[in-house]
Amino acid sequence: MLPTVTRPQLGVFKSVPLRTIWPHEALDFTQWLGRDENMALLCEELDITVENIRMEVASGRYNVDIVAELSPSRKVVIIENQLESTDHKHLGQLLTYASGHDASVIIWNVSDYTEEHRQAIDWFNQHMPEGISFFLVKVELWQIGDSLPAPKFNIICQPNNWAKTVSRVITEGGTGPSDLKLLQQRFWNEFKDWTQHHRPQSQLRLGRTPRPQHWYEISIGTSKAIISLTSNSREQRIGCELYIHRDVALYQRLEANKAAIDQALGDQPEWQDLPDSTAFRIVKYHACSPLDEAQWNAYFAWLHDQAEIFHRTFRSHF
Structure with a gap:
């Protein structure tokens, strides 16, 4: 007699109509x-960070759904929401809002x-100036069995940021990313691969595509702050900061809870109030090559x- 095979119980993904959760746009x-926590979900998918989020901002006779600033450049971000299929009216509004707010x-x-x-x-995206980027995003809700519906942002159209970066470098007289920048990009790619294989149960969301730069950002569930990892060959150190x-x-x-936070982080982190209070860092460094x-x-x-x-220390503070 063949042994009894235990069949695993698996759920089935089920699409949820958006207006059952959000009746009004x-x-x-x-x-x-x-x-903040919901904008962070969209930003993580788009690989951007925003701040100064404002809703229903006047633009002539109409209101833009959401206006924010790209961090750290402070360039303007506008968001138009449409809980139905795209139409010419909303496309026209989008362009009007973009010109009215000089959006990037x-x-x-x-x-x-x-x-x-x-x-x-x-x-x-192909024909606009390099500093202007368009995203078309399909919003979905999914649930498994009787679970709570979960949002999913699916990018339909996006700019080719890497092509634009290369184009800018060439326009300015360069020939492409330097060897150091490419090495930094490989460092972060291999960091993601290492985490996947050596820390499979990690709670960190390493969704962002590594870029040729000395830092890599990790969402902490709010637009007010991010975790940033750094690799600085000039200073001969790596670092982790809020x-x-x-x-x-x-x-x-x-800062009012500095003693408890220092104890949780260990090794006496540095608290940095950057010039003109434009930003703040709580950071730890490790000397190395x-x-x-x-x-x-x-x-x-x-x-x-x-x-x-x-992530564990600061998540409860937002």
């Missing part, structure tokens, strides 16, 4: 998206889209462990 969805990042959140509107957004975007009240609230590839695994372990400590 402006009063429900826009208000929900404008909260334009995001169109929709429940569905037509092929002609997808082609239009792709055309904008970076706060010009939120003096948040920094002061954390980031160019020594033979030691990268040890560096990855230190960065990951510190990022988890920072």
